[in-house]
Amino acid sequence: MAHEAQIQISCAQFEPRIGEKDRNVETSLALIARAAASGADLIVLPELCNSGYVLESREEAYALAEETATGETIARWCEAAAKENVTLVAGFLERDGVKLYNSAVVIGPDGVIGAYRKTHLWDAEALFFERGDLGFPVFHTRFGRLGVLICYDGWFPEAWRLLALQGADIVCVPTNWVPMERQPPHLPAMANILCMGAAHSNSMVVAACDRVGTERGQPFIGQSVIVDHNGWPVAGPASRDEPEMISAKVDLSQSRRQRNWNAFNQVVRDRRTDLYGEMLGTEARPNWY
Template sequence: MAQEATIQISCAQFEPRIGEKNANVEHSLALIETLAKDGSQLIVLPELCNSGYVLESREEAYDLAEDVATGETIDAWTKAAADRNVTLVAGFLERDGVKLYNSAIVIGPDGVIGTYRKTHLWAAEALFFERGDLGFPVFHTRFGRLGVLICYDGWFPEAWRLLALQGADIVCVPTNWVPMENQPGHLPAMANILCMGAAHSNSMVVAACDRVGTERDQPFIGQSVIVDHNGWPVAGPASKSEPELITARVDLSQARRQRNWNAFNQVVRDRRTDLYGEMLGTTAQPNWY
């Protein structure tokens, strides 16, 4: 399995419709086909893009949920990944027994690679979802090591750092960013700033795919972005209000090669693990070297 690669990454920013799962999935498949034909090898879709986001009841949530093994959305995306020879990271509403999760699936040409469950729930999500219980897994793909966060997870530096310490070259972020109070109009969205800071301070590529539109009175801010390992945007931010496909070519191997900022400083090595735990109290194993 090649662990160094220049790949083409895309984020498919669009507007899912609440409850219209079949239409949402069909639209996502059309976007995957378009991006794959254009040469993209890794495609990121928004958070809960098969179901919509603003749920009104647990009954509605259960009706829209599906499990990984038998879900029709997962089946459709798996076929698309195989047919188009791409890797997908996409948000979906997961059911595991009686529990519901705000999750993201990672699917390669050979099938499902793994699942991430949102760790930090935002606002009314707590009425419907369990907090993620899978930790911060890093998935091995044919082009490198891939981590996943979902939306509000990106506000926690511990989440980014734990992925970096496990060797993630890229972090994909399916998201439904909402307006932040007191956001200055002349500055980038806070979500974009957080992605840039995390990429820079951990030497990782970040691909964050948001949605647009207003759903049950909740507006979303778009501005999907792809950031290189130095922390600078290489695609986007996308439109604040319109669907948009953004694409960039990145060399993921540079995220490993260039963690040295100068002759003295290396972002992971310079941590003061004599003063705080190397893995921040988790049982994950470091794999950054």
């Protein structure tokens, strides 16, 4: 597969409204069109952006959920990706039989490429969702290998590392970041710091798209960010409280070419696999070399 090294990434930070599925999808479609018109190749939307986040009951959750293969939201996003010739990563409320998942779908111009289910559930999510059971898949796209994490997954270095070891060039993070206790106001959000650290320590691009607003009393912090493979922001952090589109051009081939930090050190090669497992005890298969 021929990969396009340089791509434009856009993160479309907006405010989904709980239960207003039609309105949320229409908003997302308008943002996809806007990002594509500005040259975006890859567009990232927030976590659970078609449904809203703060659920009150399982009945409400089931009513808002849809299957990946037959969901109306997925179909409309597929139409938009084909029309605009873009790749899309977006969070949605997935139903699989009687199980519900906090998921993200990866869609290319030719349709659904795959889906990821949030592995690490945050707070009351455990009342509604099953823990993800798909591991940490890496999806092949026309511009490179793409991994997905969702929100709280980003607090686990193992998740980033397993994606890196499978050859991910970029990790997209649909998210609904909430305020962290004791956050010093003069420092970057902890979520931003984690994205920067993961990009740096794994030599891969990170594109994290948050939401804004307050939903059923829960505030969200915005500050979507795109980070290059060296760990430095190249777009954002976005506004803390307003919808905002952030975009950046990145050369994904550089994350592969420049993994050597100096004449002696290469972050993947330097791992002590004599002391810990190559793939951290998982059945994932390395695709690094």
